[in-house]
Amino acid sequence: MKNNIIILIFVVLTTITKAQNDFNTKVLDSKSNEALVGATVILKGTNNTEVTDLNGLAKVKNIPNGEQTILITSLGYEDMKLILRFPIQTKKYLPILLYSNKEKDEIIIESTRVNRRSSDIPTKTEVLTKIDEMSSIESSKIAQLITQCTGTQVQITAAGINGAMIKTQGLNGRYTKILKDGFPLYGGLSGNLDILQIPPLDLRKIEYIKGPSSTFYGEGSISGIINLISKKATIDETLLQIDFSTIGAKNFNAFISRRLGKWGFTNLASMKIHNQYDADKDGFSDIAQVSKFNFNPKLFYHPNKRTDLYLGANISKENRIGGDMDVIRYNNSIGKYYSETQESNRFATQLYINHKLSDRRTISLKNSFSNFYRYIKINENILEPFSNTFSGNQYNNFTELNLNINNKTQNINIGLNTLSNSFKEKEYMSNSLRNQAHKTVGLYVNHLWDVSSKFALESGLRAEKVDASTLNKENKESSFVLPNLSALYKITREVSVRFRGGMGYKIPTIFNEESEPYGYKNIQAINLDDLVAEESYGTNIDFQYQSSFFSDNVSLLLNQMFFYNIIDNPITLDESNINNLIYHQVNDSLFSKGYESQVKLTIGKFSCFLGYTYTDSYFENREVKTRLKLTPKHSIKGNLLFVSEDKWRIGWNYDYKSSQSLKHAIKTEDLFTTGIIVERTIANFVIFLNAQNLTNVKQSNMGSLLTNGSPQFTEIWSPLAGRFFNGGLKIKL
Incomplete structure (x- = not known):
């Protein structure tokens, strides 16, 4: 009996001993790769530390043995949680990288293709994040967000x-x-x-690079780029949003993201209906009647650890009509009659492969x-000779091959x-084509x-060859x-x-803001012999101070x-003869200079x-200066925000613009606008x-907003x- 008990105790002790495991780790700083002293490693649910x-x-x-959770913490660093199944195969030390709390809000910049933190790259890039939260301001377009x-x-x-x-x-x-x-879509x-048609709900962030950006993005990147960066299928997410405004807007949005093994997909469906709105009761719409639909599916595939790709599409359709309120509502009017109708369709695809x-x-x-595709019809009068119709298709095909070479101190992109x-205009009577x-x-x-x-230095060089053509050249x-x-x-x-x-x-083109009020009526084709x-x-140059004060x-x-x-050689529209509107280059140069000052302060929840x-x-x-129209010399914008996570988000914003120059040396008044947003989160x-x-x-x-009886040629500066209100509901699943 005594021998049996001894044997039983030996078997139990042997079993327990075999069921015990060791976990060896080396904890490092993610940025410097230096060892962290005093980090705590805990077996969750025990005092084993x-x-x-x-x-x-x-x-x-x-x-x-079995599935266990290991917690690793260190003062000033983000906590790390590991879920491991014991026994593990290796007895070597497992390296663990901890990220500084100061890095948790750091943004990885994608527009420069180096994928480094904003604080570590010479190209100043400003980033707008938390687009989901900011979509409460306007869920159908990015105009106010940017x-x-x-x-x-x-x-x-x-x-x-x-x-x-x-601008x-x-x-x-x-x-x-x-x-x-x-x-470049x-x-x-x-x-x-564009900024009226792009919905924000599938965006992860918006990156701004101000100043010349042609090394990466070529033609047209003179005053900067705005890169709208979409969400990826990294998590399962469903977001629904509906909102209404007191000026007739109704918005319905749905975003979904799913990850299924090596596959993933995201999709945004967005619909906007906006009734015409006459704020000043002059019989003309101040806000056009709009119906719009967007559909943005994207399919992701990750065949292995080295390769990922996605295929996406942007599909949209929009109808707009503004002008005489009676024409919009009843297609009939007595006296005024002016109306403007626009239809547009967009279909775009994107393919990205990274290996x-x-x-x-x-x-x-x-x-x-x-x-x-865009269609414009402007009825300036009830008589047909005073109407204008313009339409056409713009086709764009872009391909890029990029090699990125990266090491500890250098990054090269080739x-x-x-x-x-190409633009192809649809032919109408008495109109010459401006293809x-x-x-x-x-x-x-x-x-x-x-x-x-x-010290970091970034240098780039781009060489481009452009073949331009019109029907005349x-x-x-x-x-x-x-x-x-x-x-x-x-x-x-x-x-x-x-x-x-x-x-x-x-490259000179007729598609500029000066052409819009005319609906491209009498705008002459670009003459490539005369224009360069x-x-x-x-x-x-910018100076920055940033501190968390420990x-x-x-x-x-x-x-x-x-x-x-x-x-140099800026093009402008010669409007001296409205029956023959020509883009020309009469000025030597266009100058834009100034400075921006920013203060961002966070204290707790404020x-x-x-x-x-x-x-x-x-x-x-020739030393004669003409001020650029509709550009305030002084602009102030700001906000104050209170955020209690998963409970409240309350914000106040304001915007001031000084006087602006209009045609005929007219000066506008200063403007000050302000607004408030309140959000309450309850569960989902x-x-x-x-x-x-x-x-x-x-x-x-x-x-008055009317010029010669209609708002067609009135310059808008305010x-x-x-005043209006809008409210709605978001559902996160």
């Missing part, structure tokens, strides 16, 4: 259908390039509708095709791309070098060499200075940027932002209410709708 030594090493003993950045301004280009474009650093909209995931024929050749080399391929862009096309082949190289821990070849240089110097851990300079160009490319030279709940950012841009922009933009012709539901333009600023308060 070890602390890393001077080499960052720790061994946790007596871990039972003005959250200083130095940007949305300008309405046509009162009838409320066309609009984005950067005081320069007209055609000089800012809008991208979707790095693809927008601009040209659609340029004055990791080695730990240091990655090759990627991009291809996109887009077809944008790329080749082709872009084919135009250009084909571009570009080769670029960009080199980022971390010279030291304090079969082929006109042009070549451009576009250098770019950026530098970052970190004076201290908190203080840094950046410098950036480069060149750019823009607009060429630019620009530079930015606290996880406080952060302060101060930034002071100065900019200077010159565009954050505030204050931005000031001074802009001096003018044409110069978010209820929100916005009060916009509480100061009830609208242009009709300061004069909000049109006045």
